[in-house]
Amino acid sequence: MSIIVKNLSYKYEDEEKNAVNALSFTIENGEWVSIIGHNGSGKSTLAKLLMGLLEKKEGEIYIEDLPLNENNLYEIRKHLGIVFQNPDNQFVATSVEDDIAFGLENLEVDPALMEGMIDSALSEVNMTNYKKSEPYLLSGGQKQRVAIAGILAMNPEIIILDEATSMLDPEGKEDFINVVKKLKEKGKIIIMITHDMNEALLSDRTIVMSNGEILKDGKTEEIMMDEKTLKEARLELPSALYVYHSLKKAGYNNEEVLKVLWESASKM
Amino acid sequence: MKNFVLGQYMPGDSYLHKLDPRLKIIATIVIMVAVFFLKNIYEMMGALLILIVILLSARLSILKVLQGLKPLIVLSIFVFVFQIFFNKGGEVLYQTSLSFSISSIIAIVVITFFYFFLMRYMKLKVLYFFLYVSLLFVSLKYLLYPDVYYSFNLEIYEEGMNTSLFVFFRLITVVSLATILTLTTKPTELTLGTEYLMKPLKIFKINPEEFALIISIALRYIPTILDESFKIMDAQASRGADFKQGSLTKKVGQLVSLLVPMFVISFERSDQLADAMESRNFVPGKPKTKYRALKWQTADTISLIFSLLLLGGSICLYILF
Numbered sequence: 233m234s235i236i237v238k239n240l241s242y243k244y245e246d247e248e249k250n251a252v253n254a255l256s257f258t259i260e261n262g263e264w265v266s267i268i269g270h271n272g273s274g275k276s277t278l279a280k281l282l283m284g285l286l287e288k289k290e291g292e293i294y295i296e297d298l299p300l301n302e303n304n305l306y307e308i309r310k311h312l313g314i315v316f317q318n319p320d321n322q323f324v325a326t327s328v329e330d331d332i333a334f335g336l337e338n339l340e341v342d343p344a345l346m347e348g349m350i351d352s353a354l355s356e357v358n359m360t361n362y363k364k365s366e367p368y369l370l371s372g373g374q375k376q377r378v379a380i381a382g383i384l385a386m387n388p389e390i391i392i393l394d395e396a397t398s399m400l401d402p403e404g405k406e407d408f409i410n411v412v413k414k415l416k417e418k419g420k421i422i423i424m425i426t427h428d429m430n431e432a433l434l435s436d437r438t439i440v441m442s443n444g445e446i447l448k449d450g451k452t453e454e455i456m457m458d459e460k461t462l463k464e465a466r467l468e469l470p471s472a473l474y475v476y477h478s479l480k481k482a483g484y485n486n487e488e489v490l491k492v493l494w495e496s497a498s499k500m
Numbered sequence: 501m502k503n504f505v506l507g508q509y510m511p512g513d514s515y516l517h518k519l520d521p522r523l524k525i526i527a528t529i530v531i532m533v534a535v536f537f538l539k540n541i542y543e544m545m546g547a548l549l550i551l552i553v554i555l556l557s558a559r560l561s562i563l564k565v566l567q568g569l570k571p572l573i574v575l576s577i578f579v580f581v582f583q584i585f586f587n588k589g590g591e592v593l594y595q596t597s598l599s600f601s602i603s604s605i606i607a608i609v610v611i612t613f614f615y616f617f618l619m620r621y622m623k624l625k626v627l628y629f630f631l632y633v634s635l636l637f638v639s640l641k642y643l644l645y646p647d648v649y650y651s652f653n654l655e656i657y658e659e660g661m662n663t664s665l666f667v668f669f670r671l672i673t674v675v676s677l678a679t680i681l682t683l684t685t686k687p688t689e690l691t692l693g694t695e696y697l698m699k700p701l702k703i704f705k706i707n708p709e710e711f712a713l714i715i716s717i718a719l720r721y722i723p724t725i726l727d728e729s730f731k732i733m734d735a736q737a738s739r740g741a742d743f744k745q746g747s748l749t750k751k752v753g754q755l756v757s758l759l760v761p762m763f764v765i766s767f768e769r770s771d772q773l774a775d776a777m778e779s780r781n782f783v784p785g786k787p788k789t790k791y792r793a794l795k796w797q798t799a800d801t802i803s804l805i806f807s808l809l810l811l812g813g814s815i816c817l818y819i820l821f
């Protein structure tokens with residue numbers, strides 16, 4: 233599975249500037265990619281374009297070999313799942329199991345198979361005990377995990393998370409991230425949009441966006457070293473990495489200590 | 501807000517809980533129609549008896565059902581008063597003379613004042629109201645000092661009494677039936693049952709699936725929206741707004757200050773919800789499979805026959821007597 237984006241642009245009606253402008257990148261099987269950038273840099277617009285929720289104005293998107301266009305949205309979306317920011321605005325049904333069933337019903341899955349699929353998706357996100365729960369009894373983090381279960385049941389290869397943890401408390405965040413790590417191990421492509429730099433540290437690769445354009449695209453480790461780019465993108469370094477950079481600048485080169493600092497930064 | 505109950509559903513595993521929602525909806529309607537064929541108070545008492553048997557056999561708390569009847573109180577009182585004063589058929593059951601004098605007028609004013617003053621401290625409001633009415637009655641009947649300005653005869657006729665009792669019990673029966681339905685059926689099942697029953701409406705281009713989806717999303721978001729409105733009210737109270745006091749213009753202003761953010765939030769929400777649904781391959785009008793299938797069982801057929809028998813019985817009574 234792969235995603236190929238070529239020269240992708242989009243402009244909202246009544247806006248002067250392109251919200252995203254001439255984006256090009258390729259994401260391969262099993263990659264965990266962070267997309268970071270300041271508010272309004274076009275991250276959500278990109279996510280919606282990938283899902284076919286916005287109709288692209290210019291450029292091309294391929295999911296594997298399938299070009300994304302109006303006629304094959306249904307096919308394309310079988311490969312993609314997305315979790316949005318607000319836990320309350322994506323829970324459709326009146327109970328957890330019914331919510332997960334919603335996607336399966338849309339895919340015309342045989343009802344006899346649904347319960348098994350729902351159970352295994354719930355166990356993947358550690359929500360088995362909440363199968364019958366009604367949404368307003370769940371915490372934000374639990375709702376987001378149900379959202380992931382809803383996607384997992386449909387078994388897409390690509391999972392997009394658009395600031396999915398930004399409304400969660402620290403505990404909810406941690407549980408959510410643990411689920412994401414498990415997905416990565418299963419070989420899913422993960423595109424994690426975030427402005428939490430600590431979260432971005434978990435990924436293999438990072439794309440930095442600013443004003444609708446890609447400022448830099450590279451290994452997460454390298455991006456996090458690149459103070460200049462981050463400053464230009466108006467992003468803040470995780471605090472442990474400040475220490476890391478300061479030590480390096482001061483000519484401190486003990487590999488071991490630097491490694492510990494790096495690792496502790498990504499655990500925050 | 502954590503204890504908010506969707507509808508009034510009471511979890512349980514009685515036979516009424518287990519019946520197919522389609523049957524329950526149909527049977528409720530059939531029995532309601534049967535009730536409207538009844539003509540006199542004695543038949544109505546019979547219906548009430550059957551209702552109580554249904555309630556007991558389903559192990560439903562009568563108290564819960566009575567709670568569902570609360571909104572009826574005002575309506576019943578109105579019917580009662582109207583019938584007693586204006587329906588003058590049959591024999592006179594009770595007759596008395598009531599009079600206005602200085603003492604009775606003063607008593608009425610004082611009693612009324614205390615009634616409203618003490619209202620908020622009273623638990624059993626209905627009993628309290630009856631106490632109030634009896635006190636008024638006693639004052640009008642016995643306080644004749646010093647001069648009587650105006651007297652009138654209060655006469656209660658047989659027909660007025662019967663009709664008001666009849667209408668009262670009919671109201672109770674019909675509303676109890678609806679309450680039993682919502683007490684024993686989950687909102688999800690109710691929606692699903694309605695969807696199935698609405699299928700014939702496809703001829704009129706009404707899509708029952710979309711209808712059911714709208715209902716279920718509405719049910720899903722009622723608690724969330726209520727919760728949100730409380731948060732907004734709290735936020736505005738912390739900035740000095742008081743939703744309980746103030747002049748009318750102030751209250752209207754505060755209502756607007758609640759409604760505007762609610763609308764903004766709701767529009768945003770519906771946008772995002774639509775995106776989430778579409779992402780999960782929802783296409784309006786496209787065929788879907790169903791996770792929850794309804795299963796019609798023997799018990800449902802038996803219950804249907806039972807409710808049809810009730811209807812038949814009441815039609816017979818209607819024709820024969």
Ligand SMILES: Nc1ncnc2c1ncn2[C@@H]1O[C@H](COP(=O)(O)OP(=O)(O)O)[C@@H](O)[C@H]1O
Nearest residue numbers: 244247251269270271272273274275276277278
């Ligand atoms: N529905 C919309 N209509 C008009 N402009 C929009 C809309 N959504 C986003 N924008 C604009 O597009 C730009 C990118 O927004 P967005 O993709 O939401 O950024 P991000 O997710 O990185 O915060 C912003 O300048 C924003 O104001």
Ligand SMILES: [Mg+2]
Nearest residue numbers: 275276277395
């Ligand atoms: Mg965004």
